[in-house]
Amino acid sequence: MQNQVGRGALLLIFSELLLAVMAAMVKHVSQDLPPEVVTFFRNLLGLAVLLPFLLQRGGLHAMATRRLGGHLIRAVAGLAAMYCYFYTIAHIPLAEAVLVKMTTPFLMPLIAWLWLGDRIGARTLLAIMLGFVGVSFVLRPVPGHFDPVHLVALAGAALMSVAMVGIRSISDTEPPRRTVFWFGVFSSLISAVPLLWVRPLPGPEHWPWLVAIGVVATAAQITMTTAYKLASPGRIGIYNYTSVVWAALLGLVFWAEALHWSTLVGTALIFAAGVWNLERKGRVSAAHDVPVVSSQTAPDKSSGTRLS
Numbered sequence: 001m002q003n004q005v006g007r008g009a010l011l012l013i014f015s016e017l018l019l020a021v022m023a024a025m026v027k028h029v030s031q032d033l034p035p036e037v038v039t040f041f042r043n044l045l046g047l048a049v050l051l052p053f054l055l056q057r058g059g060l061h062a063m064a065t066r067r068l069g070g071h072l073i074r075a076v077a078g079l080a081a082m083y084c085y086f087y088t089i090a091h092i093p094l095a096e097a098v099l100v101k102m103t104t105p106f107l108m109p110l111i112a113w114l115w116l117g118d119r120i121g122a123r124t125l126l127a128i129m130l131g132f133v134g135v136s137f138v139l140r141p142v143p144g145h146f147d148p149v150h151l152v153a154l155a156g157a158a159l160m161s162v163a164m165v166g167i168r169s170i171s172d173t174e175p176p177r178r179t180v181f182w183f184g185v186f187s188s189l190i191s192a193v194p195l196l197w198v199r200p201l202p203g204p205e206h207w208p209w210l211v212a213i214g215v216v217a218t219a220a221q222i223t224m225t226t227a228y229k230l231a232s233p234g235r236i237g238i239y240n241y242t243s244v245v246w247a248a249l250l251g252l253v254f255w256a257e258a259l260h261w262s263t264l265v266g267t268a269l270i271f272a273a274g275v276w277n278l279e280r281k282g283r284v285s286a287a288h289d290v291p292v293v294s295s296q297t298a299p300d301k302s303s304g305t306r307l308s
Contacts, residue, residue: 008231011223012239018220020246022213023089023098024254029209030090033202036194038210039082041202043191045214047184050221054181063181067170071179074166075186077159082187084156091149094251095259099138099244099267100153105274106131107161115165127277134269137262241271 026038054063065071088097106128112118120128139150167179195201202210227236244267251257259267 005231005235008227008229009236009239011227011230012236013242015220015223015227016240016243017246018216018223020094020098020243020250022216022220023094023247024250025209025213025216026086027089027094027255029206029213030086033200033206034198035083035086035090036191036198037201038086038213039079040188040191040195041210042082042086042213042217043079043184043187045211046218047188049214049218050180050184053222054177057177063178065174065178065182067174068182070166070170070174071182072186074163074170074179075183075190077166078163078183079187079190081156081159081163084152084159088149088153088156092147092153093257093259093263094255095244095248095257095267096138096150096263097153098247099263099270100135100150101157101160102241102244102270102274103131103135103154103157104160104164105277107158108164111158111161111165112168115162116169124277127273130273130276131270134266134271134273137266137269140260140262238275241274244271 026042029038085097085101088100109118109120109124109128113120135154139154140146170179248257248259
């Protein structure tokens with residue numbers, strides 16, 4: 001069991017590295033291409049890579065659903081979150097974009113309370129408050145320092161929370177493969193619409209990067225899936241936060257992005273809040289021998305998917 005937890009942790013760290021690399025590639029191509037274009041090809045190419053895995057059992061027949069509305073809501077929220085995330089990657093330091101996205105677990109309980117009527121425990125509420133104190137350090141809402149792009153990042157985290165809770169709202173009838181399939185289909189179709197008027201479109205020099213973004217993102221999803229099959233999120237979910245470290249290193253090496261002291265303080269507070277909440281979930285998981293929801297993943301651990 002301990003060996004499985006260790007392997008799961010290493011795989012999760014590797015998946016976070018892949019996601020940070022994907023974000024860095026998005027930042028690179030965003031120097032030439034608008035986020036609408038990058039988002040469309042991320043979705044389309046990601047779906048193309050994932051499709052053979054999704055259709056292994058049952059083919060298209062297994063993708064039939066009576067809950068298209070629920071899938072559509074999840075896809076719209078997830079796609080909007082992706083637009084926000086890719087936009088912020090292009091305009092603020094990479095580590096800050098990734099860090100603000102990590103506030104998703106602090107927003108999910110609030111969304112679940114409003115949408116599904118879930119109760120919020122005192123410990124979770126305190127973790128949420130501590131997390132948003134950390135966010136305030138990252139945003140630096142004082143004259144001369146505040147960048148409105150951070151609000152776009154925060155909106156993206158809120159939309160991602162809606163998408164994650166949306167998965168849970170249909171999980172009683174919809175298996176992970178079907179959920180991933182319909183997200184890929186809807187997000188590809190919807191994100192194709194802006195390409196009717198958004199320019200420029202990709203040139204030959206952009207295609208290797210766009211393909212790599214789709215492949216690396218898919219590899220990260222598969223690696224994350226494997227990690228959570230080996231160990232529950234309550235045991236290894238803490239390693240989701242290594243994505244901030246990877247993003248900071250990539251931002252420093254390729255764009256000379258040094259982190260402001262307040263960002264470091266905010267990072268520590270968000271990390272502490274997340275670890276505190278995960279540590280409680282890990283004890284519950286160990287006591288009852290059941291998986292718990294990771295703060296960074298979909299409510300069904302076997303899906304192992306993110307929206308970025």
